[in-house]
Amino acid sequence: LKAAKREKVSQDVEGPYCKIGVSCMQGWRWFMEDAHAVVADLDTKGMAYVGVFDSHISPRAAQFCAQNMHARILDRAPLDDLGLVLHKSFMDMDGEFRGTIKDPSDPDSVFRAGGCTATVVLLSDRGTKVTVAGVGDCRCVASRAGVAEELSRDHKPDLPDERERIEAAGGSVTFGRLKDLNVSRGIGDYRLKIPADLPPEKQQLSAAPEIREATVVGDPGIEFVVVASDGVWECRSSQEVVDFVRGKLMESESQGGPLVSRICEELMDSCV
Known part of the structure; x- marks a missing residue:
């Protein structure tokens, strides 16, 4: 691209226990790789849901997860053990996206379907508990008195435990990549979900x-x-993002409160 695509799609929603602002921008990518979903009141107890999905090769996987992940979480009600619910919901998404491939026996069809990274955040227990589930490198960071606390981990192939799993399964890590991917976990990319047994x-x-x-x-x-x-x-960095957002929130307090999506937009503009 000759210039970053700065057009944005933004949204603000408010639930019983939180305000959520979102914005997406294509930037320097050849196509819009990311998708998201926000539900400020997921269940009768005021649980909030945010999902961020980043695709590669094709936008299909991210769009599929954005459309369906929260529904699969609700399918597993009662939502008592959120960690288990999220684990099973990610497995559901991975299995269901495979079913969207017209010919899963054709390597080219499987490759062109691509895959995505995914991070899902649930705010539960009347806004007192955060549960995060992630595969890949969509990162979740919290601010505690201005100090960044990472609530997810970037799954990179050269991390010791990720490399160990890859090599035990017969794969290899070269220049920090698993084949052509720079992540070691994700939805889709079934050519690398091996050995199948x-x-x-x-x-x-x-x-x-x-x-x-x-x-x-x-x-x-x-x-x-x-x-x-x-x-x-x-x-x-995580701390730089916390500093940026915290500063914008403080600035906006004197103006009657923040429009959170506007802060998201300004953060993205600072990255291109």
Whole structure:
């Protein structure tokens, strides 16, 4: 591209226990790789849901997850063990997306379907608990009194535990990549979900999410949470993003409160 595509699609929603702002921008990518979904009141108890999905090769996987992940979570009600619910929902998405491929026996069809990274955040227990599930490198970061706390981990092939799994499954890591991917977990990319007779947790590319939980209340408590694709994290560290967002929130307090999506837009503009 000769110039970054800065057109944005933004949204603000408010639930019983939180305000959520989202924005997406294509930037320097050849196509819009990212998709997201926000539900401020997912169940009768006021649970909030945010999902961020970053596709590669084709936008199909990210769009599919954005359209369906939250529904699969609700299918697993009662939502008592959120970690288990999220794990099973990610497995559902990986299996269901495979079913969208017209000819899954054709290697070219499988390749062109691509895949995506995914991070899902649930705010539950009347806004006091955050549960995060992720595969790949869409990162979730919380701010506690201005200090960044990463609530997800970037799954890169050269991480010791990820490399160990890949090599145990017969794969290899070269220049930090698993074949042509720079992530070691994701939805789709079935050509790398091998050996097929192994459980997802042991395949070269795993769809099994890493689950983390955090308490919102405390000393210090969580002020806000940022979830973004690698388009942000390749340009800004977790602490830099927290500093940016926190500064904008403080500025907006004197103007009657923030329009959160506007802060998202300004953050993205700072990355191109």
